């Protein structure tokens with residue numbers, strides 16, 4: 167694991183004044199006191215040491231607080247310049263530096279790694295035309311399609327407001343009343359809900375994005391990352407044991423693998439959809455609770471991601487890293503997915519609160535080339551603040567130099583309307599397909615056991631309502647779940 171540096175520097179105060187010994191304090195000593203004394207306000211060394219310590223913390227992320235981080239590279243393996251002008255994809259063999267942060271969602275910064283949860287897949291590519299962040303997850307769908315539900319969803323997965331303990335009744339009650347999340351529930355309680363290692367998880371962009379060119383042409387795409395070493399998962403029993411023995415198991419595993427030169431790799435692929443299909447497909451292709459069937463839209467390989475360098479310092483490189491779906495490069499654009507649009511506001515908003523106004527200037531977040539003199543000053547400005555350059559647009563002193571075109575915007579003809587996410591049978595089609603797949607793979611009993619184990623901690627009313635919810639996918643699931651719950655109750 168991480169080693170402690172052994173060089174012996176000359177220590178100084180934070181202002182640079184050399185000090186003989188960082189443990190020395192000046193004190194007014196009484197003649198009868200041995201080792202005691204009165205602290206002095208003039209003891210800058212003691213005051214700075216104590217004053218900085220309680221300020222070491224920044225707010226942890228409201229979700230995805232616990233994570234591993236690593237650097238690496240992305241290499242283009244297949245030419246897709248027919249659909250995108252993105253500079254980092256312009257040539258087979260082109261390599262781009264990457265920062266990855268892989269997280270659990272619900273737990274706090276100190277929580278155990280091997281829990282049943284979604285894993286966050288936050289990836290930053292430092293391209294020649296700015297940073298591209300793909301902020302996705304390891305499961306291919308999300309629980310909601312309406313952004314106003316996001317805080318509620320997460321509160322129901324986290325701790326009860328009174329007891330400060332995760333609460334199965336709250337969790338299942340939320341999901342029973344917001345059934346568009348059924349597909350994500352199937353993914354979560356399936357085998358992939360607990361990865362054995364972060365080196366063996368998928369990464370999905372989940373949302374529909376656009377890849378396009380300056381002439382305004384574009385295709386809809388979904389981004390996929392598949393681990394070249396394959397998927398590996400833990401059972402609940404294995405995971406529970408490891409959570410007790412080594413809560414940081416996943417972070418340690420990734421760090422040690424990279425330190426040993428055993429670099430994890432993933433293949434990046436895309437699914438590509440023509441615009442005319444988008445209008446006629448049987449469900450809304452912007453809905454993040456649905457996958458695009460691979461038989462309709464097969465994976466096309468694009469490149470290879472390798473993680474090959476551990477952070478030099480976790481706080482500087484990972485805790486202060488800020489990712490956002492709004493961090494896009496020319497050639498990649500957002501689709502009209504409402505959830506994605508809301509996220510484009512929320513992440514930079516969170517970063518300004520969590521890291522500070524000028525979070526983009528920190529070394530780990532800084533793009534390769536930035537010239538943005540209309541965003542200046544503010545706490546913690548460290549970029550020289552653009553010297554004497556004009557602080558206002560259209561100055562005669564420095565005429566504008568127009569940059570690359572963005573992917574053209576959609577034309578919108580519509581009116582403002584109230585919208586609520588309604589649940590239809592279409593929401594149960596893909597979970598039903600997964601259930602059939604679980605049965606084919608012999609993973610159905612494990613799914614029932616996983617759900618029953620969690621649900622058995624909820625109140626009887628919530629248990630009954632959840633059994634009814636699963637009947638919407640398949641009667642058989644409800645019956646088997648009911649039986650499993652009765653057996654658990656009898657065994658108590």
Ligand code: HEM
Pocket residue numbers: 226227228229230233267268269285286287288301302303308312313314316370371372373454487488489505508509512513516517520
């Ligand atoms: C309306 C929907 C959503 C909202 C409002 C939202 C908001 C947030 C916020 C506020 C954070 C903390 C950011 C920070 O403090 O730096 C976060 C983290 C994260 N979210 Fe979301 N989120 C949403 C949906 C999603 C979806 C659909 C995905 C996956 C596709 C996702 C993946 C992530 C990841 C990976 C992180 C951790 C980023 C990091 O490592 O710094 N979120 N989200």
